[in-house]
Amino acid sequence: MDAFFASVEQRDNPQYMGKPLVVGGSADRGVIAAASYEARKYGVRSAMPSKIARRKCPFLIFAKPNFEAYKAVSKQIMEIFFRFTDLVEPLSIDEAFLDVTENKLNIPSATIIAKKIKEIIKEETDLTASAGVSYNKFLAKIASDYNKPDGFYLIKPEDATEFIENLPIEKFFGVGKVTLKKMHNLRIFKGIDLKAQSKQFLFSKFGKSGLYYYDIARGIDNRVVNPDRTRKSIGAENTFHEDIFTADEINDKIEEIAEKLLERCKRGQSFGKTLTLKVKFSDFKQITRSKTVDYKLDNYNKIINLAKELTLLVDFSYNSIRLIGLQISKLDNVDLFLPIQLQFDF
Amino acid sequence: MKFIVSSSELLSHLQRISKAISGKATIPILDNFLFNLSNSELTITASDLESTLITKMAPENIEGEGSIALEAKRLLDILKEFPEQPLTFEINEENLTTDIISENGKFSIVGAPADEFPQLAELNQANTIGFTIDAGILEKGIIKTLFATASDELRPVMNGVFFSLTENDITFVASDSHKLIRYKRSDAKSSKEASFILPKKPASLLKAILPSIDDEVTVEFDQKNAIFTLPGYKLICRLTEGNYPNYESVIPTVNPNKLIINRTQFFNAVKRVSVFSNQASNLIKLHLEGNQLTISAQDIDFSISAYERLACQYNGDTMEIGFKSVFLNEILSNISSDEVIFEMSDPSKAGIMLPFEKETEEEDELMLLMPMMINS
Numbered sequence: 214m215d216a217f218f219a220s221v222e223q224r225d226n227p228q229y230m231g232k233p234l235v236v237g238g239s240a241d242r243g244v245i246a247a248a249s250y251e252a253r254k255y256g257v258r259s260a261m262p263s264k265i266a267r268r269k270c271p272f273l274i275f276a277k278p279n280f281e282a283y284k285a286v287s288k289q290i291m292e293i294f295f296r297f298t299d300l301v302e303p304l305s306i307d308e309a310f311l312d313v314t315e316n317k318l319n320i321p322s323a324t325i326i327a328k329k330i331k332e333i334i335k336e337e338t339d340l341t342a343s344a345g346v347s348y349n350k351f352l353a354k355i356a357s358d359y360n361k362p363d364g365f366y367l368i369k370p371e372d373a374t375e376f377i378e379n380l381p382i383e384k385f386f387g388v389g390k391v392t393l394k395k396m397h398n399l400r401i402f403k404g405i406d407l408k409a410q411s412k413q414f415l416f417s418k419f420g421k422s423g424l425y426y427y428d429i430a431r432g433i434d435n436r437v438v439n440p441d442r443t444r445k446s447i448g449a450e451n452t453f454h455e456d457i458f459t460a461d462e463i464n465d466k467i468e469e470i471a472e473k474l475l476e477r478c479k480r481g482q483s484f485g486k487t488l489t490l491k492v493k494f495s496d497f498k499q500i501t502r503s504k505t506v507d508y509k510l511d512n513y514n515k516i517i518n519l520a521k522e523l524t525l526l527v528d529f530s531y532n533s534i535r536l537i538g539l540q541i542s543k544l545d546n547v548d549l550f551l552p553i554q555l556q557f558d559f
Numbered sequence: 560m561k562f563i564v565s566s567s568e569l570l571s572h573l574q575r576i577s578k579a580i581s582g583k584a585t586i587p588i589l590d591n592f593l594f595n596l597s598n599s600e601l602t603i604t605a606s607d608l609e610s611t612l613i614t615k616m617a618p619e620n621i622e623g624e625g626s627i628a629l630e631a632k633r634l635l636d637i638l639k640e641f642p643e644q645p646l647t648f649e650i651n652e653e654n655l656t657t658d659i660i661s662e663n664g665k666f667s668i669v670g671a672p673a674d675e676f677p678q679l680a681e682l683n684q685a686n687t688i689g690f691t692i693d694a695g696i697l698e699k700g701i702i703k704t705l706f707a708t709a710s711d712e713l714r715p716v717m718n719g720v721f722f723s724l725t726e727n728d729i730t731f732v733a734s735d736s737h738k739l740i741r742y743k744r745s746d747a748k749s750s751k752e753a754s755f756i757l758p759k760k761p762a763s764l765l766k767a768i769l770p771s772i773d774d775e776v777t778v779e780f781d782q783k784n785a786i787f788t789l790p791g792y793k794l795i796c797r798l799t800e801g802n803y804p805n806y807e808s809v810i811p812t813v814n815p816n817k818l819i820i821n822r823t824q825f826f827n828a829v830k831r832v833s834v835f836s837n838q839a840s841n842l843i844k845l846h847l848e849g850n851q852l853t854i855s856a857q858d859i860d861f862s863i864s865a866y867e868r869l870a871c872q873y874n875g876d877t878m879e880i881g882f883k884s885v886f887l888n889e890i891l892s893n894i895s896s897d898e899v900i901f902e903m904s905d906p907s908k909a910g911i912m913l914p915f916e917k918e919t920e921e922e923d924e925l926m927l928l929m930p931m932m933i934n935s
Contacts, residue, residue: 514713552842554883555907555929556736559804 214290214307214334215341215362218247221283222276224339229274239263239275242454246278250362283307286338293333297326300438308357310350312438324367331365347373351434354386373432378405385429387422395419404430447483449473450538456495458533463524466537471516474539484511485541490523493536502526510541560596560625562618566646566661570638572603572614573631575771575792578764580631581607588675591628594650595673596621604676605631610761611679612768613793619645625652626673637666679795680784689779690724690749694789697776698769700731701762703742703924706889708759709735716801719756724749732806738886739806739909739927740893746921755780756803761787761796768792810927811909814902816875818847819915822899825852826891828867832856833884835865842931843884848877856884880906881931890926906930 214220218236223229233252237245243263255270267273287306294301297320300312313326320326327344334342341363345356348370356366368376381403382388382396399418401407407415408430415423428434449470457463467490478484488510489503502523510516520539573592584590584607593604601616627650637659647660650670659666701720709717721732729747733740765787769776777788780798787794833843836856846853852871857864880903891899896914903910912926 508712512713518713552840552881552931554737554840554931555909557734557739557804557809557909557927557929559736559806559809 214286215343216247216249216253217286217307217340218278218283219249219252219276220340221286222279223249225279225282226276229276232274233257233270233272234274234276235263235266236276236278237263239267240454242452243275244452286340289338290334290342293330293337296333297330300440302438302440304354310353310438324365327365331363349432349434350436350438351386351429352376352432355380355384358384370432376404377430377432378403378408380404382407385426387425387429392419392422445544446485446540446542447474447477447544448489448538448540449477450491450536452493452536453534456533456535458529460529463529463534463537464521467520467524467539468517470537470539471513471520474541475513475516478511478541483544484509485544486510487541487543488516488519488523489540489542490520490527491536491538491540492527492529492534493538494532495535496532497535498532500527505543516541560623560652561620561647561649562596562601562622563620563645563647564601564616564618565643566638566641567643568616569646570635570641572616572791573605573635573638575768576603576605576612576614577631577635578767579605579607579610579612586677588628588671588677590631591671591676592631592634593626593628593673593676595626597624604679606677606679607760608677608797609758610764610794610796612764613795615791618648620647625650627652627655627657627670628673628676629657629670630668633668680797682779682784682786683781686781687779688724688749688751688753688781689777690729690747690751691775691777692729692747694769694772694774694776696729696744696747698766699922700729700742700744701766701769703893704731704733704740705759705762705766706893707733707735707738707740708762710759711735715758715799716756716803719758719799720762721754721756721803721806723754725752726750732803734804734806734927737883737929738890739809741806741810741923741925741927743923744921745923746919753780754803755785756799756801757785758796758799761785761794764794764796768794809909810925811904811911814904814911816847816873816878816903818852818871818873818875818901818903819898820852820869820871820901822891822894822897824869825899826888828854828869829884829888829891832865832867833888835863836884840931841883841885842881843887844879844881846877846879847871847873847875849873875903878903878906880910882910882928883931886928890928893926894924907932 219234222234222236231251233255234249235245235252235257236247237243241264245259245261245263245266247259248257252270252273257266257269283306294309294311297318298311298313298316302310304310313323316326323346327346331342331344343357343361343364345353345366347353347356347368352368352373356368359366382401383393407426412427415427419426451466451470486509487503487505489501491501493499504519504523506519589606595602599621601618602613604611604613641661644662649658655670657668657670704720708719711717723730726748728743728745730741730743772789774790779786783798785796785798829843832854833841833856835858836843837858843854843856850871850873852869853866855866890912894914895918896916898915900913900915901910909927909929914924
């Protein structure tokens with residue numbers, strides 16, 4: 214979906230149509246969750262601090278996020294995908310991989326399907342989407358981002374090599390800020406530079422991900438579209454309006470975050486055995502501490518007790534704290550279709 | 560001091576109380592049996608601090624009095640090897656050397672000072688409540704419930720058997736929050752209304768000793784500890800402190816769907832069908848319609864499935880309900896009646912299982928099992 218959260222807000226509030234709008238907190242310490250295309254013209258991007266966004270565009274409209282509405286649209290578009298194939302792998306709330314090699318409507322061309330899906334989405338949700346078509350996940354994802362908004366792009370097998378060679382490294386799916394910097398330091402700027410590196414070299418610099426980069430530089434990505442792809446972790450965190458530093462404040466915040474985390478685990482019916490505490494200090498130094506237990510972290514007491522144990526491993530006297538987060542991983546029971554053993558309510 | 564005992568009699572006493580020893584004792588002295596000879600009676604104690612078992616014997620040819628701690632494992636190991644014969648124990652209390660003199664030899668060990676052994680818990684007399692119960696009833700109350708106790712570090716009250724005493728009856732309850740057993744006896748009672756939670760370990764210690772007892776058991780307890788006095792044995796244990804949840808509130812009261820079925824047939828069919836269930840969930844589905852029960856299971860990952868149909872007596876709406884096969888069979892195997900009654904309300908509420916015939920008029924047995932949510 215194009216500028217998903219922002220587009221939903223513009224759709225539901227016609228007075229915002231055509232105006233620079235962002236979804237996110239307007240407070241100085243807020244962060245932009247999504248920016249409309251009008252806002253992007255001013256250089257406003259998602260994940261940008263609200264303060265900077267306002268500086269770039271003084272009359273920027275801040276909309277409060279309405280997750281219920283986004284989820285409803287998400288459900289709608291996923292349902293549309295399933296009209297074509299059951300091989301749908303959701304990648305996030307507003308995008309998914311579809312394997313349409315065999316599809317329910319026996320349409321021989323993926324291009325036709327992509328265009329049809331875009332039409333149906335426009336018709337049923339009044340929102341625009343962008344689609345990319347290719348012969349593997351990596352290229353399809355890149356194609357979908359290539360021509361936004363309301364775009365479509367096809368990467369044919371015979372064009373893949375040239376396309377990848379000319380692709381700036383930051384456009385590679387899976388290359389984030391940190392990796393990008395590393396790549397640039399290694400004088401890798403485009404696909405062709407990446408392709409020039411040996412497997413050993415990439416492995417030594419990027420570990421396992423290096424092997425992935427080696428393959429995708431050659432247009433190789435054998436991952437299948439996996440409709441059962443499950444989440445690996447669930448987290449909750451809080452950036453504070455003002456930095457905190459007393460033990461009482463830290464405890465209060467951890468309790469709040471633990472509640473939020475449990476809520477999310479319950480919603481997904483996923484419970485894990487590893488808890489990670491993340492603390493970001495006001496100088497942006499970040500530390501994490503984690504522990505794995507042999508029982509499932511499926512109630513508030515279990516989570517909070519372990520979280521408090523982890524706080525003992527952190528030297529809070531270092532600086533005041535900007536952010537605290539908790540994350541549960543080693544999830545089991547992540548399969549939403551697995552039946553759930555019910556419990557007595559006492 | 561000196562005494563003579565029968566090797567096999569001593570072994571059987573030691574074996575029974577040795578189950579109290581934990582094997583990973585926090586203090587080394589707890590790897591010993593405490594022997595105490597006084598008033599021509601030999602008292603032997605084994606403990607893990609939480610639970611203590613004491614037994615009494617009447618040895619012969621007694622000389623002197625005193626106490627000593629003797630290494631439990633070595634004593635059991637040697638006693639197992641003797642054919643039945645009288646053994647003479649000669650204990651030098653000054654240097655703690657102990658000679659066990661058999662028909663053909665002498666086995667020498669060094670004991671530990673008796674005063675290192677921890678003091679036994681005593682009841683606070685002002686708050687002590689006591690009652691007596693037939694050994695057979697106590698044994699059955701424990702057997703019926705023990706398997707349903709939880710192993711939840713964070714909710715210790717669930718890890719024991721709840722004893723609820725009234726002037727009319729005694730109720731034993733256990734639950735791991737998936738299943739719940741309530742076993743009530745009207746032929747056992749207390750003079751005072753009271754309750755306590757007996758942890759798993761002492762409950763299983765009692766379960767092991769009770770079959771050999773054919774008499775009354777005296778139970779005394781206060782807020783913290785309980786003492787079970789049986790002929791020849793005494794169990795002193797710490798109780799779990801805390802409140803047991805209100806278990807009556809989770810027993811559904813309106814259960815219009817009632818199934819009566821042969822227990823063994825049901826049990827065996829569940830066992831067979833569950834081989835084809837998903838190994839992670841162990842889900843089996845019960846489909847009830849007319850006078851037929853269909854038990855089915857499948858594991859989509861391996862493309863395997865199974866079903867069995869059983870004739871039954873069913874009064875209620877057509878319904879489908881899922882259970883974890885392991886839990887269902889644990890409950891079915893805990894019932895002795897030939898036929899079982901299975902009462903249900905809807906697929907998201909607990910099912911109640913009752914024996915069709917009671918073993919005795921005085922018992923009231925109820926088992927509750929929470930279903931699994933079927934998502935398809």
